[in-house]
Amino acid sequence: MRRLLLTLQHAVAAPTRNPRLAVVIGRLLGLAFLVCFGTGLYSHFLQEPLPWMHFPTFPGNLYQFTQGIHITAGIACFPLILAKLYTVFPNLFETPPITGIGSLLARASIAVFVGASLVEITIGLLNTYQFYPWPFGFREVHFALSFVIIGSLAIHIGVKLPIIAKYWRKRDGYGPALAFDDEERAEINAPLVDVLPAPLQKVPGARQVSGLTGRLFRWIDAAPAEQPGTATSTSRRGFLVTVGVGVAAVVVLTAGQSFALLRPFNLFAPRVKGIGPQAVPVNRTAVAAQVTETAMAPDWALTLGNGSRTLSFSRAELLAMPQTTVDLPIACVEGWSQMATWTGVRLNELVRRVDAGQGAALRITSLEKEGGYRVTQMGSEYVGDDNTLVALTLNGETLDIDHGYPARMIAPGRPGVLQTKWLSKLEVLS
């Protein structure tokens, strides 16, 4: 067994599989994970704030930026994690596999880390296609695994810290791709005693060609992976260039869904800017939300309540009030976003009509028949902001029904799921 593990380790050794490269790639991956974790937590708490939380309303495209970064850094994780696993692949055959309780826990935490990371990025990516082939809740599991990942990452860094510190800087060298001591080398090179006839066993180097595995390993050895000097540094450079090109390719060809600058290069993202009714993409249509009748009803009115005081406004009445125009993005939790121009009534002017004080928060109800975001809450920082509108037009036209006709909410810095469409009722919370 030990022999097999050593031989496997030896076989998969390569100049690009060494601790220095593991550190170089690991740093980038760790950074990408932390960026995903930070932006992900921000997205989570925007949707499920703790009671004391207040969020910035400036700049108005803050969430567009943070969630765009989340998805983009997340996509960059694919090449990075595969590269990282590539550099450490020989460690899989480490021998002895386990030396004690400490090493058992260390290896277990790596297994958890690798498994959780692969699942996290996969379900995250597929979620942006609105494709859910897994038998568990996306948001719940994506959220829980993010702690598991960051936790097992911290353990991993703690365990490997001496090696990480050693190879942190380039001038500290690359170290051996794999260090076999003499005894291990002897074992790798030892004759396969059982197979060879006794006289042959004495011949130096007579170990190899015995059985299929022997022949296979000999064949592998004939294509030497470890070369001295310049060839080794060429393959290291080649490896890093490949990783760089891979990351650049997946990022540049998809990030146009989140960042306008990269839009011309958007070949593969699940979303494109500038399409859809009124040049704004849609997540939930009026048909899906079952509002095609209620939203078009001639007697539609927006009710606004503060305790016992209730007012209601028809669309014509809203249009007759002072109108404000703002440029704010729809920024989806799935990472795509679209800048747009909205015109409507300032929310803070509306709530003043029911004598809501400064610092009032709102409960917002949509005409939607069902769904997790039919009833949501809006913190006082958004209610009071001059850029928060009950929007009536989009890009100069009457709001399309798929964008929330007769009236929708648009506020700075909030995820799209909280920009409630097809407004029905606003209640001031004291």
Place this chain on the structure above:
Amino acid sequence: MSGRELSGPGMSARTMRLTRTILIGVGVLGLVLGAVVLVSKQDLPAILRVAAWMLGAIILHDAILSPIVFLIGVVARHAGRRVSKVVLMIIQGGIVTGCLLMLLVVPEIYAKTLPIANDTVLPFDYAARLGFMWLGLAVLTAGVCVVYLRVAGRRNVVR
């Protein structure tokens, strides 16, 4: 790790030990928090399915993907013994880049065959684009190889 217990450059053994303790402590906390969140938000069968997916991901990578990549590397080294090592690497880089993009795009092609929410979700013809991507990548890779061979050839002549 055993036997390689050394302090890094510019870090005393004590700082090293302290940093490691803190990292591992934070890590255990994170794991506990993750477990608590998972248990509070999902029932037992769902948690088992998450674990099965994690295990499946590890097996898929370690037992299927990695050996394939390894074998392709060995075959390439065998086949390419007479080809310049750099040219071989450029070709490998092209293939790896294409495979990475394919990894992201193939699920889109499949997801588009299922009922989708509306026309603004998955709007492209991803299969066609994937084909053109491979074509473009092949041309690009060939171009880089040619440029490299020219430059390398000229360098050899000059010398």
